[in-house]
Amino acid sequence: MISLLDYGAGNVRSVRNAIQALGFSVTDITCPDDILRAERLIFPGVGAFGAAMERLQRLGYVEPLKEYLAANRPFFGICIGLQVLFDGSEESPGVAGLGFIPGHIRRFDVGSLSVPHMGWNDVRLARESPLFANYRDEKLYFVHSYCAAPTPENAEWQLAFTDYGAPFLSAVQRGNIAAVQFHPEKSGAVGLQLLRQFLAGENTTKPITNSLQQTHFAKRIIACLDVRTNDAGDLVVTKGDQYDVRELGEVRNLGKPVELAQRYYDEGADEITFLNITAFRDFPLADQPMLEVLRRTSERVFVPLTIGGGIRAFTDASGKSYSALDVADEYFRSGADKISIGSDAVATAENYLECGNGDGSSAIEQIARVYGNQAVVISIDPRRVYVNSPDDTRHHTVATTTPGPHGEGYCWFQCTIKGGREGRDVDAVELAWICEQLGAGEILLNSIDRDGTGAGFDLELIGAVSQAVTIPVIASSGAGQVKHFSEVFAATGVEAALAAGIFHRREVPIAAVKTHLREQGIETRV
Ligand code: 1PR
Secondary structure, three states: OEEEOOOOOOOOHHHHHHHHHOOOOEEEOOOHHHHHHOOEEEEEEOOOHHHHHHHHHHOOOHHHHHHHHHOOOOEEEEEHHHHOOEEEEOOOOOOOOOOOEEEEEEEOOOOOOOOOEEEEEOOEEOOOOHHHOOOOOOOEEEEEOEEEOOOHHHHHHEEEEEEEOEEEEEEEEEOOEEEEOOOHHHOHHHHHHHHHHHHOOOOOOOOOOOOOOOOOOOOEEEEEEEEEEOOOOOEEEEOOEOOEOEEOOEEOOOOOHHHHHHHHHHOOOOEEEEEEOOOOOOOHHHOHHHHHHHHHHHHHOOOOEEEEOOOOOEEOOOOOEEOHHHHHHHHHHOOOOEEEEOHHHHHHHHHHHHHOOOOOOOHHHHHHHHHOHHHEEEEEOEEEEEEOOHHHOOOOOEEOOOOOOOOOOEEEEEEEEOOOOEEEEEEHHHHHHHHHHHOOOEEEEOOOOOOOOOOOOOHHHHHHHHHHOOOOEEEEOOOOOHHHHHHHHHHHOOOEEEEOHHHHOOOOOHHHHHHHHHHOOOOOOO
16 A cells, blocks of 8 residues: 655646556555555655645644654655755745755756756666666656755765756665655656556666766657537547638547547657647636546546646636636646646736736736646747838847748737637737746747648747747647757757647657657657
């Protein structure tokens, strides 16, 4: 029996799903005594360091945890579950950690690299461990802005290092107590294998075969599923051309959401994104089929899942009000790792432009506070607006190599809401910058002009936005051939590229994209 320390701060559903998929039973810690009764304890910390410690304190878990650890009983921490073992963290000054490993957690200071460190990276093993007995230089999924540095004081704990700017501790272990900074439950078959080693109490080691001198961060390939109800009332994956999803009056039906997500997981997608494209007009919490899709997908797909659509405050027909956080809570509880905000982010940016700052009440700020910045993605739906000169608009313009209909040599990228139906006086560059200031952790950058065209990503748009922010940017819309992926990575330095149509129609397999990228010298997860 595995005991799960779910202290109610965020989504641990994926850890629970992974444990169950591996055939183990799991029980929840519900009171301090449960910790001391546990046989094997998993602590998948979620959110911010300070919030995690505060919850542990409030629930009376700190002392039993310290006692459990001091007795060298089987413990496996994940992400914040590693960080709280240390004395403290820069993330939450003045908040004491469990003080079990000497040292402080620091924010990444990595120059031009994006923070959070979000994506797939390797680990360099410092020594043998049963946890890594079957590990062969495969990439694992990380998502964090703070990390533990190796120091002489924590030398006896150092099990594995990962390089991101400088080396940090990606795994620690002493005796029966181990913790990892990556997410095994989101690291595909490799992560599940590693988790199994802990769950089964494996204690045999094998000589280290890990030979990396340096670890390499991979570019991510993301499969996107636009989901909506068709005219027959079925929830289907659809795909538009420049956001028009109807063909001969009917909503295009490209398959069933859970089956397609499973297919992309099997084919090597690094992440899966669901966009509930008509949620702007319905109340997403009433959309039980969509929540069910998420639940079922998270039981079988062990890479990060993002869900977007309808994340905003809402009052239902009975007059009951829900905050954007309520909507996000339900998505996280149903298995999402990240939520994506579209239309509401534009309204937030308009407010910011008017007031000169955020007031703490936006969906972005509320959700980032509870679930962490890395859990908040901003989905931008821009459309080009051509002008003759940068002086013709207050917006950020680019000199374009594809002039407008009247030969205009410049354009700006107008944000739209409600799936492209309404243009607003906000440009994609300022939107991305404002959302980063308010706490967003990633930008999903679509292009209405390129969506479904297969003409390649809009490099001018993507270059302008990625230069304006330090958080990761996902390039989206227009992928038609494998070379479009290498082009966007080479030209803009984005962390990830997303495609929909070419994967749904089986025109370009995910494996072909990755093979091509490797041939071009671009790191990917195999
Ligand atoms: O505004 O918070 O309710 O969120 C709605 C979400 O739904 C937004 O993320 C918005 O991008 C998305 N959305 C709304 N309408 C559409 C539509 O297509 N009619 N889909 C839509 C956006 C764009 C991409 C697409 C890429 C790649 N789809 O996600 O998957 O363009 O396509 P390609 O590779 O085939 O070119 P809110």
